[in-house]
Each structure stands twice: as structure tokens, then as C-alpha cells.
Amino acid sequence: MATPLAQRKRQLVQDELTRAALGLLAGKGFEAVTVDEIVTAAGVSRRTFFRYFASKEDVVVQFLGDMGTGMCAELAIRPAHEPPSVALRHAVSVSIDACAGHDDRSLRVVRLILGTPALLARFLERRAHWRDELAAALAHRLRLDPVTDPYPHLAAGVALAAFDTVLHQWSGSNGTADPAALTDRAFTVVAPALDAVGQPCGPLSAGSVP
């Protein structure tokens, strides 16, 4: 390994910061905890915190990891003959498992995000990036032009709408519901839309777009 020691020290600081932050935030709520309290609990300086996280929201949102990258990676390795609904269901399942898989902390983090407007806003912004990445991967997979054809953007949005509903249901059930079953059920509903590429409207069904 090139620089294993410095790299691991960095990871150690980040983990401790995340641990201290999640503990405080889950107990007192997001806006009731200041960055000073977090860094005091973690034993580092205030300035160091902002070298690891761009904002106070990032400590929570970054905990969920790079789910967007995971979804695109899964979509890329799905067999080419799979219909979009199946490939997208597997891609979304990767993120769902990442959310629900960890330990009890995952549920608390998800509930914290869904219940805090500032955190929800940041999360949704990140989710919008996932949609764009998914749309690009889908356009590549189906050999569609991502700028002229609205289907990839729309299909990615529909798949993430299913993701939203699954996360909402799982959070509402206090983690007792089976994420895989919820995902299957949601995709059963949206599958007809995801597989409806190119059938009813070729270039344009009706309208005045030049």
C-alpha cells in the first residue's frame, strides 16, 4: 500500500466524527446540536470538522454512502437482455439494501433525514444526482440519445419514486417490513411504465416541438 498509515488515521478521524455526530443528532435533533458540540465530543478542532464534511448536513447524508454510484454500477453489470424494469429493480435494490442493511443506526439515520427538513433537502439534492447518473447509464444501456430522448430521465425518476416509497414504508414500519418485498411490490406497479420504451410514441405522438 502506498500511504496506509496516514490514510487510516484520516479514516479514523472521520469515523469518530460520524459516530459522535450521529449519537448527538439522534438524541437531541438536528438543529439543537452545534458543530462545536460534535467536535468536542470527537476530540478534534472545529476547523478539522469542515475539512472532512462540507456542511453539518453532510455528516448525516454522507453516512448513507455513495448509493448513486452503487446503483449505476449494478445497472451496468445487469445482462443486456433484461428489460429495464428488472435491471432498474436490481439497481435500486442495491441502495435499499445499503440503507436497510447496516445495523440499527441506519433506521435512525433514515428517520432523522425524513423528519428534518434541512436534512431532507440535502438528501433529495443528492438523490437528484443519482437520477441523472442513472439516466445516463440507462441511455447508454439502451443506446438512446440522453439529450433528445426523455425516456432515460423519466425512467430513472420513476425508479427513484419507487425507491422513495420503499424507504418511506420501511421507515414507517420501524424497520420491521422486508425491504426486498416492498421493492418487488413497488416495481410491480411501475414496471409497465419502465418497459414502455419506444412503443406508443416514436419521435413524438402529438405536439408542436420542432
Added chain:
Amino acid sequence: MATPLAQRKRQLVQDELTRAALGLLAGKGFEAVTVDEIVTAAGVSRRTFFRYFASKEDVVVQFLGDMGTGMCAELAIRPAHEPPSVALRHAVSVSIDACAGHDDRSLRVVRLILGTPALLARFLERRAHWRDELAAALAHRLRLDPVTDPYPHLAAGVALAAFDTVLHQWSGSNGTADPAALTDRAFTVVAPALDAVGQPCGPLSAGSVP
């Protein structure tokens, strides 16, 4: 009228604040403009600004108005025999028209929101509230239980995914595309999902949810 004069003075201040803010923000970008610059241009005090808007983001996002309320109102007055896809398409069209209808300012505001992470985050948070309101209205319309049945939440999310794609295309075309045609085209794709309520999965198709 009860208090027409004071009410109209209040509206006057708010309009002037919005006008000054949009002018500055469109010209210099969101984070390059401080609240002090806005209030100086509008001729009021800094404290007054935060009595009209909860945050700097709110000046921009509130400009789009209460589109969520408009969508739900339209959904409520659609004939009961209309399939969900048609009723939701008309509901979404109300917001699309509200976005694209005004003057040139609408396009600049939309492009500003879609291009500024902080504004996009706030907009998406507001959009999440629209989805919840739409889901409640849809559950009432179809006489479904909004807590046990995932369909209303999912259908509202799918309809707003279509909304996102239409807004994205319209913004990308510099306002030259016809919003109604884009909306029709998007809903042609998602309609099979919106009208698939209760057919394939009654209580649950497969899984282990208690």
C-alpha cells in the same frame, strides 16, 4: 374588505423584495448576492426581509407559488370516473402552466433553481410536500387507505417524476418547447403505471411483511 390597506402595503413590500432579489440573483448568481444587497435594492431593512421570507432561498422558491395546492385542487375537481393517469396529468399540467406561463422571468427562475444546488435542495423539499399532499388527495379520490396502501404515495411520486422531466426538458430547450406536448408525452409513458391500481397485487403479491 377587513384590512385592505395594510394588507396591500404588505403585498407591495413583498413584491418589491421579490423583484429586487430576482434581478440581482439572475445577474450575479445565488451565492454571490448577500441579503444586505437585496434589502438595499428594495429599500427596506435587513430584519424586514426575514419577516417576509424564512431564508434567502425562499425568495426564489416562493416565487413559483403554491403549486402543490393548485395541483391538489385540480385533482379534487376532476371527474371521479377519470382514470388516475388522466386526472394526475391535468393536475400536473396546472403546475407546469404555472411555471411556464408567466413571463420570461419564470424561465430564468427555473434555470436558476435547477443550476444552484442550495436552491434545488429547497425546491425538492417543497416538491416532497407536494407529493405527500397529492398522495393524500389521491387516496381520498380512490378510497384507499393512505397508510397501508403504497399506491397513492407511489403514483404521486411517478406523476412528479413526469413533472421533473417536463421541467427539465422545457428548461433545456430555453422555453421553446411546448409544455403541454411535453407533459402529454411524459404521461403517455407513465400512464400504465398510474392506472395499475389493484390489478396485479391485491394485499401483497409475494414477500414476508406481517
Added chain:
DNA sequence: GCCATATTGACACTCAGTGCCATCTCCGGC
């Protein structure tokens, strides 16, 4: 004219986030 109410402006304050610089530690070259 007088009082209740609402709006505003001014000031002080907390807190998020950033730039800058001094310090320390690690690591490779000599």
C-alpha cells in the same frame, strides 16, 4: 384626540462556513 395593534428599523447575538498561517508529524533522501 386617544388607545390597541401591527409594522418597521436598529442593535446584539448565535452559529455555519471559510481563509490564512503557524505548528506538528510522517516519510523519503542524503
Added chain:
DNA sequence: GCCGGAGATGGCACTGAGTGTCAATATGGC
């Protein structure tokens, strides 16, 4: 073993968003 560069850290000062408080002013009804 010593030295010099690179990266990580801490401290400090600063800008800017957002809030609480209070006094001054304007409105509207009596």
C-alpha cells in the same frame, strides 16, 4: 542520524445567514 517537503491539524479572524428584543412609528377604531 539528519534534513526538507508534504500533509494534517489547531487557532484565529472574518463574512454572512438567521433570530430575539425593544423602541419608534403608523394604522384603525372609539
